[in-house]
Amino acid sequence: xxxxxxxxxxxxxxxxxxxxxxxxxxxxxxxxxxxxxxxxxxxxxxxxxxxxxxxxxxxxxxxxxxxxxxxxxxxxxxxxxxxxxxxxxxxxxxxxxxxxxxxxxxxxxxxxxxxxxxxxxxxxxxxxxxxxxxxxxxxxxxxxxxxxxxxxxxxxxxxxxxxxxxxxxxxxxxxxxxxxxx
Amino acid sequence: xxxxxxxxxxxxxxxxxxxxxxxxxxxxxxxxxxxxxxxxxxxxxxxxxxxxxxxxxxxxxxxxxxxxxxxxxxxxxxxxxxxxxxxxxxxxxxxxxxxxxxxxxxxxxxxxxxxxxxxxxxxxxxxxxxxxxxxxxxxxxxxxxxxxxxxxxxxxxxxxxxxxxxxxxxxxxxxxxxxxxxxxx
Numbered sequence: 001x002x003x004x005x006x007x008x009x010x011x012x013x014x015x016x017x018x019x020x021x022x023x024x025x026x027x028x029x030x031x032x033x034x035x036x037x038x039x040x041x042x043x044x045x046x047x048x049x050x051x052x053x054x055x056x057x058x059x060x061x062x063x064x065x066x067x068x069x070x071x072x073x074x075x076x077x078x079x080x081x082x083x084x085x086x087x088x089x090x091x092x093x094x095x096x097x098x099x100x101x102x103x104x105x106x107x108x109x110x111x112x113x114x115x116x117x118x119x120x121x122x123x124x125x126x127x128x129x130x131x132x133x134x135x136x137x138x139x140x141x142x143x144x145x146x147x148x149x150x151x152x153x154x155x156x157x158x159x160x161x162x163x164x165x166x167x168x169x170x171x172x173x174x175x176x177x178x179x180x181x182x
Numbered sequence: 183x184x185x186x187x188x189x190x191x192x193x194x195x196x197x198x199x200x201x202x203x204x205x206x207x208x209x210x211x212x213x214x215x216x217x218x219x220x221x222x223x224x225x226x227x228x229x230x231x232x233x234x235x236x237x238x239x240x241x242x243x244x245x246x247x248x249x250x251x252x253x254x255x256x257x258x259x260x261x262x263x264x265x266x267x268x269x270x271x272x273x274x275x276x277x278x279x280x281x282x283x284x285x286x287x288x289x290x291x292x293x294x295x296x297x298x299x300x301x302x303x304x305x306x307x308x309x310x311x312x313x314x315x316x317x318x319x320x321x322x323x324x325x326x327x328x329x330x331x332x333x334x335x336x337x338x339x340x341x342x343x344x345x346x347x348x349x350x351x352x353x354x355x356x357x358x359x360x361x362x363x364x365x366x367x
Contacts, residue, residue, distance in 0.1 A: 018236065018237045018238075018241075019236050019237070020236060021236070021237075050280070054279050054280060054283070055272075056201075056202070057200075057279070057283045057292070058200075058268045058271055058272055058275075058279075059196065059197055059198060059199055059200050059267060059268050059271070060195075060196040060197070060199065060240070060264065060265055060267060060268030060269075061196070061202070061203070061206075061238045061240045061241060061264065061265050061268065062202040062203075062238070063237075063238040063241075064238065064241070064265040064268070064269070065265075065268050065269075065272055068265075068268075068269050068272045068273070069272050069279075072272065072273055072276065077273060080269065080272065080273060084265060084269055087237075087238070088237070088238075088241050088261050088262075088265060090236055090237050091235075091236065091237030091238065091241040091242050091245055091261065092241070092245050092257055092258055092261050094235055094236060094237065094242075095231070095232075095235065095237075095241075095242045095245040095246050095249070095257070096245060096249050096254065096257045098231055098235065098246070099245070099246050099249040099250060099257070100249075102227075102231070103250075110364065113363055113364050113367050114360035114361070114363050114364055115227050115230070115360070115363070116314075116334075116363050116367045117337065117359040117360055117361075117362055117363020117364075117366065117367065118227070118230045118356055118359050118360045118363065119223065119226045119227065119230065119310065119313060119314035120314045120315070120334055120337050120338045120341065120359065120363075121230070121341050121355050121356050121358075121359030121360075122226055122229050122230045122233070122310055122314065122356070123307070123310045123311055123314045123315070123338055124338050124341035124342040124345055124355070125233065125345060125352055125355065125356075126204075126207075126229075126303070126306055126307050126310055127307050127342055128342060128345045128346055129204055129303070130300070130303050130304060130307050131346075133204070133299075133300060133303065134300055136296070137296035137297050137299065137300045138297060138300055142297075143293065143294075143296075143297035144297075146294060146297035146298055146301065147297045147298070147300040147301040147304070148301065149301070150297075150298045150301030150302060151301035151302070151304045151305055152301075154208065154212070154301065154302055154305045155304075155305045155308055155309075155323070156323075160212060161208050161209040161212050161302050161305075162194060162198045162209060164298055164301075164302070165198055165199070165200070165209075165295065165298055165299070165302075166198070167298075168294045168295050168297060168298025168299075168301075169291040169292075169294050169295045169298070170291070170294070171294045172290050172291045172292065172293040172294015172295060172296075172297070173287055173290045173291040173294065174290075175290070175293075175294070176289075176290035176293045176294070177286060177287050177290040178286075179290070
């Protein structure tokens with residue numbers, strides 16, 4: 001019974017994470033720190049940070065990976081389930097409502113006209129993210145070539161993005177296996 | 183059966199994308215547009231919605247597409263399916279994960295993976311440019327200058343420099359952009 005109470009608590013903490021963080025980035029850490037480390041003293045900040053950095057190395061959604069890893073450490077599989085469900089619940093609720101509203105009002109002129117500008121802002125945001133990530137991930141001729149080749153193949157629809165990701169990982173393994181870590 | 187095939191796509195996305203929401207956009211776009219779940223411009227609108235509402239971008243996108251295809255059930259199942267593969271991996275690998283990640287072979291694969299993702303994100307930039315910088319007809323890769331809306335290009339440059347200078351929440355830029363748009367277009 002006591003464990004059940006903690007599972008509900010975990011669900012609520014990660015519900016808040018899902019509700020208040022956007023993109024699931026570092027913004028989730030202050031909430032987790034306050035709720036899980038300072039108030040309920042269930043975990044330590046080192047442990048949370050470790051789970052968070054591990055979450056980025058798993059595929060899929062970083063925020064739910066971090067939630068699952070933190071929950072798993074505390075209460076095993078039930079903990080992982082409670083935390084991961086908590087983090088996705090707000091999105092499901094909010095976006096479902098938006099999808100309903102958009103279906104009803106999306107065709108209105110005022111909405112369409114607003115989205116002309118919004119699409120351009122999306123472009124600017126994406127371009128900004130691209131520029132920042134580019135500097136981190138592309139650091140020599142080989143990584144530049146990998147980025148260029150995957151860009152052209154996917155843009156021209158000559159290969160599926162998932163296939164390209166698998167080939168990119170194998171290429172990285174083959175080329176850098178001796179250099180990284182030494 | 184149709185629901186299972188639909189969910190299988192989200193399972194693939196959850197298993198093969200690495201690097202979070204931004205890396206997921208090009209992969210989801212490829213599937214969503216080819217399967218005709220959404221048009222190119224509707225998908226761009228979805229990026230805006232997902233970036234300006236709470237929660238992880240990938241979950242927001244999965245929920246939205248799931249709702250459109252299979253109503254409430256689709257919204258819930260698409261979101262659960264996209265997190266499922268990594269969830270299972272997290273539990274199986276658990277304690278070994280940090281050791282696994284430190285292995286030079288895995289580190290080397292990550293270098294290749296990150297460079298590939300940059301290429302994929304660049305395709306998103308181009309695809310979004312083709313629907314946002316042109317008038318009623320989307321732009322084409324061959325002869326990209328045809329139909330280019332110079333007003334839109336100027337709008338984009340202004341926003342890009344503001345975003346680069348003040349790294350604020352995307353919701354702020356999207357709101358300002360939407361309101362400004364009503365006066366310009």
